[in-house]
Amino acid sequence: MAKRGYHHGNLRQALVEAALRLIEARGPMGFTLTEAAKQAGVTPAAVYRHFEGREDLIAEAARQGYEIFTDVMQFAYEKGQPSALAAFEATGRAYLAFARKYPGHYIAMFESGISVNRTPELAAIATRARAVLERAAEDLSQHIPPEKRPPASMFSAHIWAMSHGVVELFARNSPGTQSPFPPEDLLETGIGIYLRGLGLIPPDE
Amino acid sequence: MAKRGYHHGNLRQALVEAALRLIEARGPMGFTLTEAAKQAGVTPAAVYRHFEGREDLIAEAARQGYEIFTDVMQFAYEKGQPSALAAFEATGRAYLAFARKYPGHYIAMFESGISVNRTPELAAIATRARAVLERAAEDLSQHIPPEKRPPASMFSAHIWAMSHGVVELFARNSPGTQSPFPPEDLLETGIGIYLRGLGLIPPDE
DNA sequence: TGTACATCAGTGAACGCGCGTTCACTGATGTAC
């Protein structure tokens, strides 16, 4: 990815990747356009050939994150088929796996403060991501007797919240907020207990 | 709280309160020492009579947050006694109520990136806060048959994670991440289903 | 194959800005006598 002469070749993507590295290392606000340009081996002014400015670069990083996120969730969902339960659990696991594997993207998406409604493309892909989890929840809710069935969008929100909470509180290296349990186990058992509460897993297993 | 002449009177606390207002309004990194000083009607240099610097001021805001947080949780816990279940549910509700009522403190505590181990006092009060929730979980776990009882610290972590996730994803005004349900309901139902999964609430109610 | 030219990605210098922090200072306050 080194620059090859006066013209870089693929500066746009190199900038996004530098931004992701910086966001991961220094937090969403520690990221600077100047530093990203430097890491890409380029003058800060060059950034403006490809992005409108600092915010626009972060938004693109987030957009790419949602793209990967949606794929990962979609893949997990399909892999769990035809069992609605397996598909649902797989998407939960995929959430945490994504946060772990793409921390820069995750931060750009959920902690950078950029609105998901910033651009139509960003809004669209974020909606698609949410839709995957909601579909998994919808499938699963078919197995609950209608009269005691909560709205699917509600329990997909529960799972999303627990997953996000586990990531933020226990999967980051923020010292002092560590739990004695690996985040993966924490989420797995948490979702397990929750699904038992919905009557979707027999109480004795 | 206006300054009264050359000497302010209670500048230290005025700075903390200005910082909280700014953190709430502009995010953890949008906060600047200079602006906080200005809001307190004072030169930036005056801040250094009371704090070591910018980080130290944020840490104090977080410390005060933990202080309130602990009290709120403790009060909720006691109010729910002698029912372990009522006490536990009350602490869950208190978590969200705190996040709503003291958003500046909440952000300083959980989103500012300052480590809880920064100072001994901060570490101590944070530990106390965690202990309240864990005690509530411990009480509750007595009602679960020992052989199927998960560690109390585990399910206090589950509840903490879900609460935090609800706050971050649904209780902030970040446009686009809204859910169709009020955060309070979301957390209430989520905890309800979870506790049912633990066998602590009868499945038909 | 070679030359002229249009295109455009990246340069480098400059800008104005607000930041956190320092320093010698000064004005207000409170206390000793």
Added chain:
DNA sequence: TGTACATCAGTGAACGCGCGTTCACTGATGTAC
């Protein structure tokens, strides 16, 4: 009650810094003929 003095909270000017952004430019690339 009045004066001298120590204390110390806040001033104001200055610093060096890195930021995001602009601008006229220049060097590389690709295309037409």
